[in-house]
Amino acid sequence: MRQTLVMGNWKLNGSKSMVAELINALKAPATDTPSVAVAVCPPVLFLGQAQALLTDSNIALGAQDADIHAQGAFTGEHSPAMYSEFGVHYVLVGHSERRTLHGESDAMVAAKFAAVQQAGLVPVLCIGETLEQFEEGETRAVVERQLHEVIAHSGIDALANAVIAYEPVWAIGTGKTATPEIAQGVHAAIRAFLAEQNADVAAGVQILYGGSVKGASAAGLFAMDDIDGALVGGAALQADEFAAIIRAGA
Numbered sequence: 001m002r003q004t005l006v007m008g009n010w011k012l013n014g015s016k017s018m019v020a021e022l023i024n025a026l027k028a029p030a031t032d033t034p035s036v037a038v039a040v041c042p043p044v045l046f047l048g049q050a051q052a053l054l055t056d057s058n059i060a061l062g063a064q065d066a067d068i069h070a071q072g073a074f075t076g077e078h079s080p081a082m083y084s085e086f087g088v089h090y091v092l093v094g095h096s097e098r099r100t101l102h103g104e105s106d107a108m109v110a111a112k113f114a115a116v117q118q119a120g121l122v123p124v125l126c127i128g129e130t131l132e133q134f135e136e137g138e139t140r141a142v143v144e145r146q147l148h149e150v151i152a153h154s155g156i157d158a159l160a161n162a163v164i165a166y167e168p169v170w171a172i173g174t175g176k177t178a179t180p181e182i183a184q185g186v187h188a189a190i191r192a193f194l195a196e197q198n199a200d201v202a203a204g205v206q207i208l209y210g211g212s213v214k215g216a217s218a219a220g221l222f223a224m225d226d227i228d229g230a231l232v233g234g235a236a237l238q239a240d241e242f243a244a245i246i247r248a249g250a
């Protein structure tokens with residue numbers, strides 16, 4: 001039985017006061033819904049503050065990206081080993097904004113996935129197609145290629161200690177959520193693709209949906225067999241909306 005996981009990706013948003021307010025406001029909804037796993041991914045600068053605030057809570061901490069190296073002459077980067085010191089459990093890899101704005105290739109994403117796991121953390125592998133690819137009917141081919149690169153690098157068993165987030169690029173920050181039926185179709189295809197290589201891994205891996213998820217749309221998505229939670233952007237910055245998404249998963 002897969003646990004529902006609701007994860008907030010704050011992207012480049014936040015301030016010290018906002019971090020304190022938001023995390024404090026999320027503690028009660030997270031405690032009230034123990035069946036739902038909750039995580040927040042603030043910007044790196046706020047990880048220390050968030051870690052302190054999250055002591056004695058059941059909210060996990062995540063980071064939004066990682067370098068592939070543990071340390072060295074890599075100006076501006078942050079390593080999975082450093083995240084461990086801040087109590088980070090999850091690390092997003094391959095978010096579409098990293099792929100598009102920072103030119104991250106499938107090979108780079110696969111290397112990041114491996115580096116995160118080697119540090120004992122859980123990678124959240126973000127995959128998804130662009131609007132053009134969606135309209136051309138290429139969704140499955142795109143997500144399978146993105147998954148294949150990781151499997152070729154780390155092996156299928158590595159997915160047993162990972163989370164997958166299907167985020168259609170056309171639904172991110174656009175207000176256009178994929179319908180539950182569209183999302184379910186892709187999630188089922190992802191699971192079937194994995195099952196060709198290992199049925200147990202396929203059955204166990206959490207596959208989150210991301211893209212304009214709101215309190216009002218979450219329950220319909222979570223009702224689908226293969227949707228195991230959400231990776232939330234904009235709505236994760238509003239305590240009420242994020243709390244509603246958490247409650248929808250219970």
Ligand code: 13P
Binds near residue numbers: 211
């Ligand atoms: P929005 O929820 O703002 O569409 O962002 C989704 C996302 O990119 C989460 O990683």
